[in-house]
Amino acid sequence: MEKELLLGNEAVARGLYEAGVGFVSSYPGTPSTEITETAVKFDEIYCEWAPNEKVAFEAAFGASLGGKRSFCAMKHVGLNVAADPLYTASYIGVNAGLVCAVADDPGMHSSQNEQDSRRHAIASKVPMLEPCDSKECKEYAKLAYEISEKFDTPVLLRLSTRISHSRSPVELLPREELPLREYKKDVQKNVMMPAMAKPAHKRVEERLLKLKEYAETSGINKIEWGDRKLGIIAAGSSYTYAREALGESASYLKLGMVNPLPVELIREFSDGVEKVIVVEELDGIIEDHCLKNGIKAIGKEIFPLEGEFSQATVREAVLGKKPETVSFDGEIPGRPPTLCAGCPHRGLFYALRGLDLYVSGDIGCYTLGAQAPLLMIDSVLCMGASISGLHGFNTVRGKEQAKKSVAVIGDSTFIHSGITGLIDISYNQGLSTVIVLDNSITGMTGHQNNPANGLTIKGDPTAAVDLEALARAVGYRRVAVVDPYDVAATRKAVIEELSAEEPSLIIARRPCALLKNVKHAPALKVDREKCVGCKACLNVGCPALSQKDKKAAIDPMQCTGCGICAYACKPGAIVKEGI
């Protein structure tokens, strides 16, 4: 049998392929993105990037109703956006199977919070599976479709950064091609208004009881007896950490289905061991379930509620063991991620410097503008909140405040959920100035096309959202377009638009410097005669710049010749090569 080392995300995509899935709609979000990027490589699966997770879920729901197994993927906070369709899709159920993968991020490798998406499964009353390696990622993706169709329910597949981004061996099997299921009009089932939703809710509760029975008996949750002094209950990566740390010195109840949880199986396990410990990252959901059912279990009194676990976490909490290590005998300077050399966002942020503005930020690469040396962002909440948040801020602080503040939001985030905020401002007679950082790509998640750049998920040309026309259509009369590499002109436009007595949209347009089709100017160089060593250029925070022998230095390997540092250099010491 052919075996390959696949990422958890790639293995989920393989599972979709083998399960005969025909429709995938997702919004990119670390760590879930590669599922859809892998699925699109299979010609048999229609794939698309949706403008946001709510749209993705609804499109997948529609495809399920239309008779094809369908799928959507998102990160944990994306499921908040898609929560609305999820909760009612739970009432309606499916035609062909419907699965939604949600990737949590314990340890927040790339997220703004650490919420536990199992809460959504519990609240929406849908089953949730949780694989522990790539092999299970594939198997559970396929199993999720069986469960979805058998119990007439959407199914959540819970991943985490560690599962999504770890490679382990997976066997590749052929695809099972399924015919399009018949669509029959069924108002009682598919139209949710009170008269139909009341019996639907009853069906959901009955379904949950059947799913509980499945959790007890199907074998997806299984006991592995070892030493009976200690019993570990765990799912996903936590299970692998416990196995690694404790080996055969414990017995295990490995949970593959984390909602609904079994009761009798846990009781049987608990009766067979002297002590039960629950190992689970984030919230103590399994532990609470044990306690509620009168099963004594230790969990969050020895394990943290925050952060990512490892075998060391288990060793320390359960065995009290700490590792033997060697440590460097000195200070180690930090190395946080930075905006890349040539990043157009840097030009925009530098243009705002010294204007003493309140800057309402958003989610994307440009969130890094909050860090030293730029220090340009005042607040970041969630996707799209820069615009709506600024509207609230300015409304309570008055007209003058609107002239001292801007929202900054990327093109993809603007499409995701910034447009409604823009409408909020124009409709409610606000004055706020919004800056869209249009770099023609979804950058932070690793370069996905989006509705604003005119390319589909496969890179084919398609209709592009005309941001200028859109702003005008929702009531903005003032729309300015600037090149953020031209710092002086950008700064002038910002000052002008802030002084206007009506709302403005500024589009700072320049493609991401890492895009393959972007041509760079030759590297700049420092005229050491003119350089006074003032370090002003270092304040643009470009990784290509440093100081050598008390003068500025430019790394020609990294420099893209964008010229933002040359704007910052008052003595004019940063020049083009050959001058």
Added chain:
Amino acid sequence: MSVKNILIVGVGGQGTLLASKIMGKVYLGRGYDVKVSEVHGMSQRGGSVVTYVRYGEKVWSSVIEKGEADVIISFEQLESARWLEYLRPDGVLVSSTQKLDPATVIMGKAEYPEKVLERIEKLGVKVISLAADELAEEAGNARSANIVLLGAFAKTQDIPKEVWKEAVAATVPKKTLETNLKAFELGYNN
């Protein structure tokens, strides 16, 4: 056998993922269970990055913890210091002598420590150091420092050189094959 742990550390954008991909292919081909844990997304650009490679009869966890790495392959001196705690006290550090100033040092908020690799050696750690960046340029492409380091690491392993070279050939783009094989040799024979 017990599970072997290899930590690959560097700066985002240096090509640590390619090295781990080749290693995974080699160990899987030798019949081992393998887990490789990666860092993804542009968010790591220019930041400190780590990849875990684990192989053995059965590998459970995909992460390597403090005091567990048999080998650390480091693309940059400061990163060798940062991740040193992850090495077993009897482990081996394969480190490039390359130095990349982090933003904190560039802005003068912190100092790049002096003589990093010598100081690590003084702690009793076995260090194999090489100028991977310079050797890569010698091979014909500064970006193949990752393959130079892979070569230096392969030398410490009980697997025929040809197996490694085949895995390199099966992984890198065809047009960079010659450069990469030369880079591998330069690292291996360092």
